[in-house]
Amino acid sequence: MKKQFAVIGLGRFGGSICQSLSEQGMEVLAIDLNEDKVNEFANIATHAVVADTTEENTLKSLGIRNFDHVIVAIGDNIQSSILTTLMLVEAGVKHITVKAQNDYHEKVLNKIGAHKVVHPERDMGIRIAHNIVSKNVLDYLELSDEYSIVELMAGQSVHGKSLIDLNIRAKYGCNIMAIKRDEEINVSPDATQDLRKGDIIIVIGADEDINRMEEDLF
Ligand code: ADP
Numbered sequence: 001m002k003k004q005f006a007v008i009g010l011g012r013f014g015g016s017i018c019q020s021l022s023e024q025g026m027e028v029l030a031i032d033l034n035e036d037k038v039n040e041f042a043n044i045a046t047h048a049v050v051a052d053t054t055e056e057n058t059l060k061s062l063g064i065r066n067f068d069h070v071i072v073a074i075g076d077n078i079q080s081s082i083l084t085t086l087m088l089v090e091a092g093v094k095h096i097t098v099k100a101q102n103d104y105h106e107k108v109l110n111k112i113g114a115h116k117v118v119h120p121e122r123d124m125g126i127r128i129a130h131n132i133v134s135k136n137v138l139d140y141l142e143l144s145d146e147y148s149i150v151e152l153m154a155g156q157s158v159h160g161k162s163l164i165d166l167n168i169r170a171k172y173g174c175n176i177m178a179i180k181r182d183e184e185i186n187v188s189p190d191a192t193q194d195l196r197k198g199d200i201i202i203v204i205g206a207d208e209d210i211n212r213m214e215e216d217l218f
Contacts, residue, residue, distance in 0.1 A: 002027045006067045007045075008053045008084060010037040013099055013120055014073025018045055029067070053084040064088065069095040072114075078105050082112065089113040136218040138200060149177070150210050152218055154199040163191040172213040174205030 030045035100106035
């Protein structure tokens with residue numbers, strides 16, 4: 001059976017989640033207070049309804065507890081976001097993902113039992129900043145305060161050298177997870193594999209180790 005999703009709040013964030021889930025063939029219920037927003041998604045989502053999700057009876061009548069995953073993408077109205085999340089938790093929804101506006105909001109959402117809290121503006125800001133500071137950093141995913149996954153572009157300095165030649169694991173303590181070349185992706189590459197200029201290297205490791213490696217080799 002197809003997974004059933006509900007997206008509450010159809011702003012830029014919720015709207016793009018709704019659209020992408022629908023494009024992936026999922027069943028999506030799109031919910032917003034604003035009728036214009038709901039009309040916009042009427043042909044995109046499986047169902048689209050006007051509703052205020054801070055009203056417990058409204059959530060009940062939508063059968064919200066039967067959905068596999070509910071995404072709360074209410075933007076500026078932090079109070080509504082918290083209240084909606086609380087009622088979803090109380091209704092026993094299995095997966096609740098909520099967009100946080102700031103760190104305090106995030107703290108409260110975690111306390112009341114949201115399963116996943118996302119902070120898209122902050123996370124995208126961090127990723128873009130890394131990309132601006134180093135032109136070799138194409139993408140950046142923070143795993144924790146200390147560890148990250150980074151996509152680096154191989155330049156002339158590593159062209160024709162193998163992972164053994166560069167001695168990356170022993171010297172820097174980082175692991176190359178994959179190498180992308182054109183459309184091909186080589187997952188867990190062999191240490192004898194040569195790098196080429198233009199390859200995209202996906203590295204996992206401690207931030208300071210990755211930085212050292214990047215400064216030396218890229
Ligand atoms: P973004 O920053 O992602 O663009 P917005 O703040 O523009 O987010 O959008 C949030 C959406 O959430 C708006 O369309 C708003 O109508 C909707 N919304 C706000 N409160 C509620 C609520 N209580 N119930 C349902 N939808 C709501």
